Amino acid sequence: MERLHRFIQNKGDNEIPREAMTVLDLILASRPNALFTAINKKTGSSFYKAYNPQFNISGGLNLHQGWKQSVKITYKEVLLNLDVACTAFYRPGPLLDVVAGFFNRGRIQDINPRQLAPGTVEFQRLSKFLSNVNVEITYRDSGRRKYKIRALSKQTPDKAMIVITDTKTKMTVADYFLKEFKIRIQYPFLPLVMCGNDGQILLPMELLIVKEGQRHLGKLSDVQTADVIKIAAVAPPERQGRIMEGRKSLHDAPGGDSLMKAWGVNLQPQMKQIEGRILPQPVVTGSAEVRPQNGAYDLSKVGNVKFFRPAKLEFWSVAVFGDTRNMQFDAVAEFLGRLFTECMNRGMYVSKRDFKDVIVAQQRRGVEETLLEANRKAIEASQKVLPPGSKMPACAQMIFCIFDKGGVTYDEIKLFSETKHNLMTQCFLSKHLPPKGPKPGVTTNLALKVNAKLGGVNMVVDPATQLNVLGAPVPTMVMGADVTHPPAGANGGVSIASLVASMDAKFAEYRAAIRVQGPRIEIIQDLKSMAAEHLNQFQLRARGRYPDRLIFFRDGVSEGQFGEVALQEVQNLKIALREVGAGHCKLTFLVVNKRHAHRFFVADQKDGDRKGNLMAGTVIDTGITHPFEFDFFLNSHQGLQGTSRAAHYHVLYDENKFSSDDLQEITYRMCYLFARASRSVGIVPAVYYAHLVAYRARCYRPGGVGGSSEMGGSSTGGIDSAAIDEFEKVTDEMLKTMFFT
Numbered sequence: 001m002e003r004l005h006r007f008i009q010n011k012g013d014n015e016i017p018r019e020a021m022t023v024l025d026l027i028l029a030s031r032p033n034a035l036f037t038a039i040n041k042k043t044g045s046s047f048y049k050a051y052n053p054q055f056n057i058s059g060g061l062n063l064h065q066g067w068k069q070s071v072k073i074t075y076k077e078v079l080l081n082l083d084v085a086c087t088a089f090y091r092p093g094p095l096l097d098v099v100a101g102f103f104n105r106g107r108i109q110d111i112n113p114r115q116l117a118p119g120t121v122e123f124q125r126l127s128k129f130l131s132n133v134n135v136e137i138t139y140r141d142s143g144r145r146k147y148k149i150r151a152l153s154k155q156t157p158d159k160a161m162i163v164i165t166d167t168k169t170k171m172t173v174a175d176y177f178l179k180e181f182k183i184r185i186q187y188p189f190l191p192l193v194m195c196g197n198d199g200q201i202l203l204p205m206e207l208l209i210v211k212e213g214q215r216h217l218g219k220l221s222d223v224q225t226a227d228v229i230k231i232a233a234v235a236p237p238e239r240q241g242r243i244m245e246g247r248k249s250l251h252d253a254p255g256g257d258s259l260m261k262a263w264g265v266n267l268q269p270q271m272k273q274i275e276g277r278i279l280p281q282p283v284v285t286g287s288a289e290v291r292p293q294n295g296a297y298d299l300s301k302v303g304n305v306k307f308f309r310p311a312k313l314e315f316w317s318v319a320v321f322g323d324t325r326n327m328q329f330d331a332v333a334e335f336l337g338r339l340f341t342e343c344m345n346r347g348m349y350v351s352k353r354d355f356k357d358v359i360v361a362q363q364r365r366g367v368e369e370t371l372l373e374a375n376r377k378a379i380e381a382s383q384k385v386l387p388p389g390s391k392m393p394a395c396a397q398m399i400f401c402i403f404d405k406g407g408v409t410y411d412e413i414k415l416f417s418e419t420k421h422n423l424m425t426q427c428f429l430s431k432h433l434p435p436k437g438p439k440p441g442v443t444t445n446l447a448l449k450v451n452a453k454l455g456g457v458n459m460v461v462d463p464a465t466q467l468n469v470l471g472a473p474v475p476t477m478v479m480g481a482d483v484t485h486p487p488a489g490a491n492g493g494v495s496i497a498s499l500v501a502s503m504d505a506k507f508a509e510y511r512a513a514i515r516v517q518g519p520r521i522e523i524i525q526d527l528k529s530m531a532a533e534h535l536n537q538f539q540l541r542a543r544g545r546y547p548d549r550l551i552f553f554r555d556g557v558s559e560g561q562f563g564e565v566a567l568q569e570v571q572n573l574k575i576a577l578r579e580v581g582a583g584h585c586k587l588t589f590l591v592v593n594k595r596h597a598h599r600f601f602v603a604d605q606k607d608g609d610r611k612g613n614l615m616a617g618t619v620i621d622t623g624i625t626h627p628f629e630f631d632f633f634l635n636s637h638q639g640l641q642g643t644s645r646a647a648h649y650h651v652l653y654d655e656n657k658f659s660s661d662d663l664q665e666i667t668y669r670m671c672y673l674f675a676r677a678s679r680s681v682g683i684v685p686a687v688y689y690a691h692l693v694a695y696r697a698r699c700y701r702p703g704g705v706g707g708s709s710e711m712g713g714s715s716t717g718g719i720d721s722a723a724i725d726e727f728e729k730v731t732d733e734m735l736k737t738m739f740f741t
Contacts, residue, residue, distance in 0.1 A: 420728070
């Protein structure tokens, strides 16, 4: 532990003492491991309470609640970072009940046998869902009783034939269990389960029990995610109480923890108190100045404030996908009328059209054909009203796309419009149509997106008066980068790297670059060429000048990867700057992380917002930060649901030599520039846009990121070159816009 003491006191040892931290992790996890279902991860350990049917969620899963902990080092102290945890587990009990739950049915009898026919989508989904689940047989008490499911068999008990070893005779699985165990199979239409190392052991579902404490590793559906949020998103006082309960449950042993005593480890009973400060909120400017309150401003309540730079919408049409009985013509026209009124109230120009001329129903067309027809209608309708000889564009400025929730319509719209036909689209769901919709704020939010996509600027924070050091007349670019990976449990697949960069002096307009690379490779492999693309775009916009300052925000990097990322990506950025002729540009490189377990609570409720969260603009840069490196936590947004999580910013490289106050203020005030919201957001917009771009890129491979199977790839888990090649590229014209907003 001597190295640990030297490190936290900054006495010459710059390498994090991983061995000492691992020992502390093991000591602090010893007692909880014996009492709870434990899941150990690289970043710490999680401990979950026993199964509770109260927390059943859709799809045959159950949400286990518990706590996660890890050791954290700060200046002159070692801290235990403890937070609540929620994770999806398979429901224990009869496998038949789990299968029924997967289809959201109460009993196995309620499932349509056709859903489980081999080759159906439901069969494949269920087989993937049950893969690697540990089960126990119920038909005998001796011999081997525990098995692991490999997949579902395409055979059923009444059809699958097996050979009896002793007599060499053949019989069906159903007949075998009747003869050997006097068990008549009740559900012969259900597929058999393949178990064993090679999947050669075939077992009927009804004779298996799912063991308790098995975590589900696959991606949760939208419905399941919503179920989790309902249970897990709790107000700060309740979350604080649960953390304190975890402190007692995990570490308060009668007479003290003997292992902790033996190692001289003493854990304080109360949370650590640290100091924070609230940064002043900026003034946001459109056609007039707006002063946010706790990180938010409601455009509908601030008078007739127009966008800073409203766009013009002259050539447009509407495509209705799916069953038009749910999307009646009059409802579509009424909704668009409200949307266009909101756009015009914000200063935009929207050309008038007869809706009968511009609304196109999909009918029997495919998605691509419908988009092309909508584009043709947009040009045709414009020709009717514009003077003869007017210059007509090759494609519409915007096609509004309406569809029901679910399916792959959205993915196909974005694939065809952005990679093949250079069509800007704005999608929204039919649930927003009258008479049930739209809810307050829907048309305002859509107007924000439409204006940004068309090249407008919604609101700005004036650099000269609001962004402190960035107000100086020095050409500055802000970049944001992210890498998204296949979900846990997926073999192979691809990772998607995205890089966005600001193009204007007000940091409101961004451009995107996308690359597809091998699975779970965190380093952006083609960062040099991606950065060069943006630098050259900047030069064209800035009349031949390259930026003198580059602020680079990098998301998705764990603390253990800081050294590798800083070494490779900073070097590649510096090379890109030199190669384009901007070697003079000074670089500041920060890692941004919101996927951490740090939670902050106000010591006095009167210092928080009405829900008990930290106020927007709260910054913490002492007491819990790195012993000697430059990092800080910034709660830049107003908490809307549950307990807010501050973003963690860690400066890995800084040639601009920003002071901590300057960099914190710059970062916070930029959070008001996110084009899709009339409030500050939780992370700097450059990173938020990088998230959106990476997520959008999932649409650019026909069939989705996984092609024919969701997020799948090479079965070996290696780089799938064929999968990478299948991704379509965004058109050059589209890359000159903020198509991702």
